[in-house]
Amino acid sequence: MTEPAAADSSPYSRGCAWVQGEYVPVGEAKISLLDAGFSRSDVTYDVVAVWDGKFFRLDAHLDRFERSMKHLHMNLGLDRAGISEILHECVRRSGLRESYVEMIATRGRPGRGARDPWTFQNQFYAYAIPYIWIVEPDKQEAGSHLIIARDTVRIPEASVDPTVKNFHWGDLTRGAFEARERGGSTVALPDLDGNLTEGPGFNIFLVVDGELRTPDAGVLEGITRRTVLDLAAEQGLTAHVAPLPVADVGQADEAFMTSTAGGVMPVTSIDGQPLGDGTPGPITMQLRQSYWDAHDDPRWTTPVAY
Ligand SMILES: Cc1ncc(COP(=O)(O)O)c(C=O)c1O
Incomplete structure (x- = not known):
C-alpha cells in the first residue's frame, strides 16, 4: 500500500x-x-x-x-x-x-x-x-473483556515501587499473554495478598451499588485515576480508595480502566462473566464523557504555542 x-x-x-x-x-x-x-x-x-x-x-x-x-x-x-x-x-x-x-x-x-x-x-x-489509544474509541464503545491473572502476580511494591513509573513490565506483559490465552482482551494483576492492582498501562475501577472502588496501593497513582476521583467528587459520587480483594470482583455492576493513553475505557466482562447487561455501564459512560469534556477546562489545560 x-x-x-x-x-x-x-x-x-x-x-x-x-x-x-x-x-x-x-x-x-x-x-x-x-x-x-x-x-x-x-x-x-x-x-x-x-x-x-x-x-x-x-x-x-x-x-x-x-x-x-x-x-x-x-x-x-x-x-x-x-x-x-x-x-x-x-x-x-x-x-x-x-x-x-x-x-x-x-x-x-x-x-x-x-x-x-x-x-x-x-x-x-x-x-x-x-496520540496512542490502549483501546481504540470504537472498541471502547463495545467494552473490553478483562481477565484477572491467575498465573502472574504484580511485582511486590517492596521490590519495585509502582508509584514510580517504571519499565519493569515483565509481569504485565506475561499477564497480557495469559489474558489472550483465556479469551480476554486485557488483564489486571492481583498482588500476593489477593488484592487487585492494575494492568498494562492502566488503573482499574469497579462500580458497586453506584459507588466507585479502586485499589489504594500496589499501583501507579495514575493522573487519569486522580481525574476520575476529582470528577466523581464534583458529581457527588462516592469513591472508595481501599484494598480491593479479587474475591469482591463478582459484586461489580460496572468496571473501567483509566490511562492517559485512552482515558476512561469501559470493561464489559470480567473473567468471561458479563457485567450488568454486557454493555458499558451508565456511571462509566458519564465519567468518560466528563473526562473528555475536562480537556477544555482551563484549570487543567496548558495550550501549546504552535
Ligand atoms: C502501570 C500503569 N498503571 C497505571 C497507568 C495510568 O496512569 P496515567 O493515568 O497517569 O496515565 C499507567 C500509565 O502508563 C501505567 O503504566
Missing part, C-alpha cells in the same frame, strides 16, 4: 524527539546501548497527553516525574521549566494537535569500568508522537 501523500512535509510530522541535547525526527532518535535505562531498566518516565492543542494536567505529570526522579536519586541538571520547555518544543515541531508526549530520565552511561550507579551521568530524553 502506498503512503497517503504527506499532509505535512516537515521532517517532524511523525513526531519529534529530544535526544543528546538536540531535536530530531522521532525515527532518527538514538540512545546508547550502554545507557543503564536500556540495560538495567534503570529509568523513570512519564506520559502526558496533548488534546486539541493543549497539554492535559501537565503540572500533575511534572510533579509525578520529579517525585519519581527524586526517589531514584536521579538529577538531570535541568529544572522543571527546562523540562516543560522541551516538551512544548517537541509538540510544537511535530505540529500534532493530539499527541502522546513522553519524558524519560535514565541513569545514563557508566564511566569506563565503573558500575556504581551514583557515578553515572543521568540523561533526559523526550518525544511527542501521535
Whole structure:
C-alpha cells in the first residue's frame, strides 16, 4: 500500500524527539546501548497527553516525574521549566494537535569500568508522537473483556515501587499473554495478598451499588485515576480508595480502566462473566464523557504555542 501523500512535509510530522541535547525526527532518535535505562531498566518516565492543542494536567505529570526522579536519586541538571520547555518544543515541531508526549530520565552511561550507579551521568530524553489509544474509541464503545491473572502476580511494591513509573513490565506483559490465552482482551494483576492492582498501562475501577472502588496501593497513582476521583467528587459520587480483594470482583455492576493513553475505557466482562447487561455501564459512560469534556477546562489545560 502506498503512503497517503504527506499532509505535512516537515521532517517532524511523525513526531519529534529530544535526544543528546538536540531535536530530531522521532525515527532518527538514538540512545546508547550502554545507557543503564536500556540495560538495567534503570529509568523513570512519564506520559502526558496533548488534546486539541493543549497539554492535559501537565503540572500533575511534572510533579509525578520529579517525585519519581527524586526517589531514584536521579538529577538531570535541568529544572522543571527546562523540562516543560522541551516538551512544548517537541509538540510544537511535530505540529500534532493530539499527541502522546513522553519524558524519560535514565541513569545514563557508566564511566569506563565503573558500575556504581551514583557515578553515572543521568540523561533526559523526550518525544511527542501521535496520540496512542490502549483501546481504540470504537472498541471502547463495545467494552473490553478483562481477565484477572491467575498465573502472574504484580511485582511486590517492596521490590519495585509502582508509584514510580517504571519499565519493569515483565509481569504485565506475561499477564497480557495469559489474558489472550483465556479469551480476554486485557488483564489486571492481583498482588500476593489477593488484592487487585492494575494492568498494562492502566488503573482499574469497579462500580458497586453506584459507588466507585479502586485499589489504594500496589499501583501507579495514575493522573487519569486522580481525574476520575476529582470528577466523581464534583458529581457527588462516592469513591472508595481501599484494598480491593479479587474475591469482591463478582459484586461489580460496572468496571473501567483509566490511562492517559485512552482515558476512561469501559470493561464489559470480567473473567468471561458479563457485567450488568454486557454493555458499558451508565456511571462509566458519564465519567468518560466528563473526562473528555475536562480537556477544555482551563484549570487543567496548558495550550501549546504552535
Ligand atoms: C502501570 C500503569 N498503571 C497505571 C497507568 C495510568 O496512569 P496515567 O493515568 O497517569 O496515565 C499507567 C500509565 O502508563 C501505567 O503504566
